Amino acid sequence: MPRSTQEVRVFPYEQAVLKELNPQGHTSLVEMFEAACGKFPERPAFTAIGQTLSFADIDRLSRDFAAYLVGSAGLVPGQRIAIQLPNLNQYPNEIEGVVYTHPDVVECAAVGIPDETSGEAVKLYVVSSNPALDQDSLRGFCREQLTAYKVPRTVEFRKELPKSNVGKILRRELRD
Secondary structure, three states: OOOOOOOOOOOOOOOOOHHHOOHHHOOOHHHHHHHHHHHOOOOEEEEEOOEEEEHHHHHHHHHHHHHHHHHOOOOOOOOOOOEEEOOEEEOHHHHHHHHOOOOOEEEEEEEEEEEOOOEEEEEEEEEEOOOOOOHHHHHHHHHHHOOHHHOOOEEEEOOOOOEOOOOOEOHHHHHO
16 A cells, blocks of 8 residues: 655744644644644634734634534535535635625525536526526626636526525535
């Protein structure tokens, strides 16, 4: 079995704990960070714009953000949220944020659909207040505000989108 060729290099940094942790004893940077949070919670970890965060602060913020994603955003741990385009991931919230600015859009959801040439393409599901709104005009609207690879390849109009009991749009049902 081939051995991993990964190497961790540690550079001197006054506030870093990396010099006090053995990088060879950890299988990932995440594991090493978690060890730093446990061993040095009050040690400064990051400073910017006059603010210093300790490892405990960063750990708490990470856990709070994860809780937000699971609770408010409706994500399930391990659930894939990115649309995988060639050489990059596209997050649907950015596309949906632009589409929601269109005056005729009531609801929308962007999902990745299989594509032979690029792996996945963006498909947009839309509930519109204007029956005259069509795919070409909505794609043109997106083209004015998004980079070309973010513009939905197809748009499907629906009377309603599938939702959970608390009213969150269920992208996984649209994807399946």
